[in-house]
Amino acid sequence: MNKQWWHDAVVYQIYPRSFCDANGDGIGDLAGIIGKLDYLQKLGIDLIWLSPVYKSPMDDNGYDIADYQDIAAEFGTLAEIERLIAEAAKRDIRILMDLVVNHTSDEHPWFLAAKSSPNSPYRDYYIWRKPQADGSPPDDQRSFFGGSAWEFDEASGEYFFHLFSKRQPDLNWENPAVQQEVHQMMNWWLDKGIGGFRMDVIDLIGKQVDDKILTNGPRLHPLLQEMHRASFGPRNVLTVGETWSATPQIARMYSDPAREELSMVFQFEHVTQTWDPEHGKWKPRPFDLVEFKRIIAKWQTELADSGWNSLFWNNHDLPRAVSKYGDPGRFRVESAKMLATALHCLKGTPYIYQGEEIGMTNVRFDSIDDYQDIESLNFYRERTDAGVPHVDMMEGIYANGRDNARTPMQWDDSFNAGFSDGTPWLKLNPNYRQVNAEAALADPDSIFFHYQRLISLRKESEVMVYGDYQQLLEEHPQVFAYQRRLGEQRLLVLNNFSAQPVELDLPTELTGIEGQGLIGNYSLRHRLDERVSLAPYESFVMAFS
Template structure:
């Protein structure tokens, strides 16, 4: 087995904050930077090493900050640049770095570049964006669609041309074929890096090499040269983390992004284990049942493919995805057990784990009765578009309840008081009513809570090289209820067993696992240090045992 050069982020754990929903310090119902600063001690107690901060840049908030009007200023509702500097400094005092969200596939239509681009076809900023002439009848140049519904082309009456937008019409796509765009983005990235941040999470970065006229959106021919240029201009001389959001990634293309020899990114987010539950036609709005055998095949494929050239990011949920315990576990009777199981299953894999705010206390999806209670532009646009086309409101609401982005965006549940301790004002998005039972204060009072399970997993990564660098070896690959695997690094061995069902499971084990005995590292039931040739698993039981095998497994 090839041993990768060790990086500080290999044994790190990243915590994602969605600032709007984390902590409100000024009582306006919107989370802010000062609120995050107030909660840094909590994050230090959890043990994380980085905060991935969803966008806090100046923005009209058409897409909750993913529409940026000034990359070098802070949105007023989140605070000021001075507070951003304070957050970077206060986090550093606690050995926590800040990972900024880099959104450079598109800007806001209020960005100065786009404002200037619209003034004239001769504007020096016109070519910062993607423009095409209208069809003979004034129609869009082609039939490409926006991810948020409707055409990907928006008509500009003043010039008689259309501009391209893969997301909202208020998020015009940048033209990455223009060297001036590249230079502007590189300069901005270096400005942030000079402030001492720990790197960037790069939003939909696989789209910047798009070839619009050929209708090639992801993985265009220029994508990897553009990333190599970006790396050379910004990241090459710095010890920072870069992770790309790449919905289109395969194991082969992920190696192009993350093989250190190629000098592009540290790692990518891939979504194959997410999209396996999406209908091929209706997407996430018609969720499919979770198939554990298929999931294990996907995880094994990625663990093997990136074992020696590249790096995996490990995650169940983020600001765009449903809550893990609702999607893959049991948000009801076995909420605590299944939340711990999911954490164990993920954190012992090879890669860098990402924890989304509230995951560490087992927060769940929300089920608002009315579409009017939702705020997510994607959910709202597609609800109205599809119901107008004949899809029943009940069908769309079922999809939103299962996979809508606001599941992850309800305010953080700090305690059982008014508005869960998030804000004394009216929250921008309604809270999940279960905050009275599921909250940080309650978790910190319970030694066996989901929080302390996460804390222990994070601590274990700091001390067990096999957990970070060990070879992945799947076990029980065809079992429909149990996800088990082995990690091996020389004589150091781990076995991890996870029951993904709410049933008792009796396991007859292969001969290679008979008589395993060692040190029980973590469990969500009674600690296990050994077994013979048979295992009886409780509902959602999971555990990890470390042991020494002198022969090793490579």
């Protein structure tokens, strides 16, 4: 495998609105991020994935872009993002920009022009279709945020297509002018010295609307190869696509270097495993460790020789890792460390979502009025109107609503957790008095320092980066165990995913071995006996050869 600089890198995702507010308007901003770069350097990360900061009416918190080459006034200015790129570089940190090009905002000048007249040269930047004979939408396709994917435009008597909110019209990627505009815009950012792109719902850009083919359309991979050629290909940057529809085989198409597409993609099979097959995220089903291990093992082995995995438990759209996979109560610290170890010892590039490094948890607000997320609000309205009881919808939102990840970052135990001097745009999680960065930095045994240690291990240990993956104890209902192997080097990683202590009988080839304990959330282990006892959520890593 050809080595790449991002193979041993760790990415930290910032959701700017919720990270740090420097000017007291209740909204996190670029100046706030710059002020926290020393904190991130201390953690040891190599890249920041910055969720969108572009000019936007904020219908979907910036995933609705009105100008790709300007910054939203509430976040700062172009001069400030240049300062962020430069200040980060001083600390060996690169910035990944969020590339949202499946759609724009309805306030983007392209869309304003497109809407102004069917004869506009920009009309064909978007997807317009005539109504059916009775005036109804062209077909029954649905938006991911609820309702029809078609919105009627009075002036022209046509519908435009939008897979997300009606204020996020989809771009027409069949139009070469759209492709060129995007490539130019990407180059403009690359020229500023960014470290690459995270590509929002990139699996949708090859869509064939008339055939109702949305993901993995026939033009998807050719479009990415063209993008590679015309923009980032020669720049040696990291590109990661968000691809809910990827199978391992498709992920290899994106990330096999010989195909010249992307560095890696995010796949979500381990995430959707806890969603109801019919009703989706709003009707969660219990976590099943054996199934989860099967999914992880499949991705680890299928991308072993070509392609590369992205490793993550959570992001700005998903519940907090410790709430979903661990114990946000009594064993919060133990389980957060265990989850970190389980993730960072896999093969791939790990992504940490802001607050994960201090074990932030999901939130439960009583009233729907305390929620801000457009997806949760749309579905709450749609489903309660259809008769689903309030309490049932709230259970779905508590488990999987996107605001779980978006409550303000908890910096200290002072007013507003040190996030803002004003009124935060979204309420805080009340546990900030115990769970905050200041407390973590004061405790050498904190979750923060556990992450710091894992990140530095990745820089020291070749087997952690390049070793192959071997699943152990496949059917065990509580323990996630695996081995990494490179030449003579071995890493054994044992994780108790439960609050119950476990007595383990290890395979005979592992009993009696001696090695070096690298990390543990209770203690280090340097030798294995025939029986291994694991405390609640205990995990440890041992190196041997």
